[in-house]
Amino acid sequence: MNGAPQIRIVLDGPTPIYRQVVDQIRTLCVDGGLKAGHSMPSVRQLAANLGVHFNTIAEAYRTLAVEGWLEVKQGRSVFVSERREPRQPTRAAAAQHSSRLRHQVAELRANGFSPEWIRHEIESALGGPE
Amino acid sequence: MNGAPQIRIVLDGPTPIYRQVVDQIRTLCVDGGLKAGHSMPSVRQLAANLGVHFNTIAEAYRTLAVEGWLEVKQGRSVFVSERREPRQPTRAAAAQHSSRLRHQVAELRANGFSPEWIRHEIESALGGPE
DNA sequence: GTCTACTGTATGCTTACTCTATACAGTGAA
DNA sequence: TTCACTGTATAGAGTAAGCATACAGTAGAC
Numbered sequence: 001m002n003g004a005p006q007i008r009i010v011l012d013g014p015t016p017i018y019r020q021v022v023d024q025i026r027t028l029c030v031d032g033g034l035k036a037g038h039s040m041p042s043v044r045q046l047a048a049n050l051g052v053h054f055n056t057i058a059e060a061y062r063t064l065a066v067e068g069w070l071e072v073k074q075g076r077s078v079f080v081s082e083r084r085e086p087r088q089p090t091r092a093a094a095a096q097h098s099s100r101l102r103h104q105v106a107e108l109r110a111n112g113f114s115p116e117w118i119r120h121e122i123e124s125a126l127g128g129p130e
Numbered sequence: 131m132n133g134a135p136q137i138r139i140v141l142d143g144p145t146p147i148y149r150q151v152v153d154q155i156r157t158l159c160v161d162g163g164l165k166a167g168h169s170m171p172s173v174r175q176l177a178a179n180l181g182v183h184f185n186t187i188a189e190a191y192r193t194l195a196v197e198g199w200l201e202v203k204q205g206r207s208v209f210v211s212e213r214r215e216p217r218q219p220t221r222a223a224a225a226q227h228s229s230r231l232r233h234q235v236a237e238l239r240a241n242g243f244s245p246e247w248i249r250h251e252i253e254s255a256l257g258g259p260e
Numbered sequence: 261g262t263c264t265a266c267t268g269t270a271t272g273c274t275t276a277c278t279c280t281a282t283a284c285a286g287t288g289a290a
Numbered sequence: 291t292t293c294a295c296t297g298t299a300t301a302g303a304g305t306a307a308g309c310a311t312a313c314a315g316t317a318g319a320c
Binding site: 016017018052053054055056059073074075076 | 277278279280281285286287288
Binding site: 042043044054055058061062072073074075076077078 | 296299
């Protein structure tokens with residue numbers, strides 16, 4: 001393992017822990033914070049750091065492996081995969097994600113966040129690592 | 131009831147039905163598609179339209195009532211509330227929503243959506259109803 | 261007033277999911 | 291081969307979503 005990724009989870013939140021881990025590692029991969037060939041901490045190490053069971057981390061790693069972000073093999077440590085080009089999204093996927101974004105924006109506006117704040121956050125997220 | 135709101139749900143998706151209903155009605159309220167005083171369909175009517183149990187809709191209405199979007203009273207139909215000004219979001223809420231947006235953007239990019247597409251969708255969502 | 265037909269509410273059940281505990285199996289260096 | 295480390299598989303407890311059903315409030319017709 002060369003450098004543990006910075007992952008933070010909320011234990012009692014509405015989002016499942018394994019999904020939080022998946023989201024954060026995927027974000028790191030997309031942003032370049034985790035490059036291909038990087039070796040990940042073992043399921044037990046990361047689980048101990050986060051204070052959860054290692055099966056929860058194993059589930060997250062498996063999900064990321066299915067998505068193509070990690071290479072997982074029994075008995076060996078886990079590595080970040082070579083970046084494969086994402087396929088062109090389908091029209092149905094676009095519609096689904098569009099609707100999800102729209103609802104999230106509505107929720108943000110309902111909670112008092114300004115359009116400027118939302119634009120700034122989006123630009124910041126599109127800009128790359130931190 | 132004066133004009134049923136256009137609501138569509140995905141039955142076998144990862145998002146709970148009652149949450150889909152909450153999200154969509156909240157979006158309609160924010161976008162102006164549902165104005166204060168508008169009477170909503172009864173829990174049984176909307177449930178029949180969507181092909182789900184009326185308790186699922188009742189749960190959604192209750193959630194929206196807690197958030198201040200609907201006025202719910204036993205025995206009477208449900209009305210859209212007067213718009214109250216949202217409170218200034220807390221710093222913690224901002225951090226949480228910021229992180230959520232960042233992960234969602236990363237997931238979109240991982241799925242092949244271009245920054246331009248994302249910006250366009252955000253602008254469209256910020257622009258108002260449809 | 262009192263029916264009646266409509267509202268939303270409350271409770272218990274089934275199912276699926278999340279997380280954990282524990283036993284198992286593969287890998288590679290000493 | 292042995293040993294200490296990997297990830298995997300399966301079963302269980304706890305929780306949440308959705309549904310069935312019985313309940314209680316409201317308001318118009320009579």
